[in-house]
Amino acid sequence: MSFYIASSPHTRQRRTTARLMQLVIVALIPGILAQWYFFGWGVILQLLLAVTTAYATESLCLHARERSSLSALRDNTALVTAMLLAVSIPPLAPWWVIVIGVAFSIIVVKHLYGGVGQNLFNPAMAGYVVLLISFPLQMSSWVAPVELTGQHLSLFESIHLMLFQYTSEGYSVEQMRMVASGTGLDAVAMATPLDHIRTDLSQGLTLSESLQAPLFSGLAGLGWQWVNLAYLLGGLFLLQQRVIQWHIPAALLASLALLAALGTLLAPDQLPGMDIHLFSGGTMLAAFFIATDPVSAATSNRGRLVYAALIGLIIYLIRSFGGYPDAIAFAVLLANMCVPIIDKYTRPTTYGHPRRKLQ
């Protein structure tokens, strides 16, 4: 046995990247289960496809870069990227959507920038943006929550829909949306709560009128509120395990909540309130799982506060005044671009040294 000499701190947990990523995956499970419960088998199918694609492209890249593929494949970072992207896209999107997205994330955003720990941008969100601007139709056809449809599309029908974009009876996701608006019960596809509010507001309805829709009851839209609460639960688990620090989630949620409250004060019937901003869309997923990516986030604690508050600000601005109903991916990418300058101005002072002057 060799005597291990190290500088302080001496009590510490030596956790590998693979272990941390495993914890992140464990923390994702409640959210995934909630999504599966409310949105059906599509979620699980997307996950399987995403993970398969991630491993395939990852080993391809590692082979091309002449790296030992086994140890790198075991660090689970590709797995987390794939899972985050898979839970972000509509559950019944055609199979090639997720394959293109994950392949772009892994090959271009991760490996062309130098692999694990080198990427400037959050790979999952960059992949999401590619999909969003490339396939606007597929990326906006969300599934109606089970509370409205009564029952899920069966596993077989989900697979059929993902492979051929039609159910075995010949309906496409879009056609089912038509059926849905007629009867309100056969619905498979429909707008997300944020999309719904956005459309109504642009048509001159007030917020309270928009919230009368059957999609809303309780906090922030059927299904979505529980999915967000499940991700909040997973996020708290990550905090408790000290995989992430409190700075990013707290600053992101605080800045979003503050702005939403301000918006409600100024224009109570035109701008959605705090409850909708916090518990609808991908807010909790973003706060605890996406913005906290240790590679593309700011590095110092103070920097992380600024970084996350910036994400909250951009999310609020795009959701309220921009061209898209939800804005997590754009906000995260834009904040990623600001990280170098945030890091420059928030570098902590070394203990015992005078405060540095900023150049």
Next chain:
Amino acid sequence: MSESIADTDVADEASAETTNGRFDEVRTLTQNGLWSNNPALVQLLGLCPLLAVSGTVTNALGLGIATMLVLIGSNVTVSLVRNFVPSEIRIPVFVMVIATFVTLIELFMNAFTYGLFMALGIFIPLIVTNCAIIGRAEAYASKNNWQLSAIDGFMMGLGFTLVLVLLGAMREIIGQGTLFDGAELLLGDWATVLRIELFAVDYPLLLAVLPPGAFIGMGFIIAGKNWIDHKREQRNQTDSVKKVERARVTSA
């Protein structure tokens, strides 16, 4: 030797040496324009039109040819007047010359390729601001005779056009699955037969069609060029290393 030739204005000294020197110079110009000093890949000049109109091969080819013609014309003119232009005001004069040729090209395109003229829109007059053109006028044409300047303009324009067409082809294939879509706009009605449909896409990959696709594609092309250069350098190095080893063995 090539530099001394480049500096002489007298074209009819037809000794064996000068023809050799002239040939070398042309070869250097070709190599520079097409590869080692390519305006788009190495100098990164003229990226605005390059990225904006490379959505299809037709657009790319149209703009590439227009740029090439302007470049040849401006290079020749600048070279001819270079001894009469005071160096203090040479840049405005060059810009005037370039603007003249751009206006000519614009009128020609309006007259003969109206569809393409409409498709390219503002990017035809914007050729004036293409730094590759003023850059060549300043760096080469204002120091060399008009024949060499014309060749330089042609080669630089060709290098620019080739990159533009390559990028256009990449974006068109990935985005729409076709090649030479709308070639009739540039070449006349017979050219509709040139349209190749490689595969049918129900949902085009809009990323390739939109500007971000141009940036990403451009990045890939530059990376590809650097990769080829890198491989070449490695091969040359291993060759020279081998030679040295052999020399040592024989001397020992």
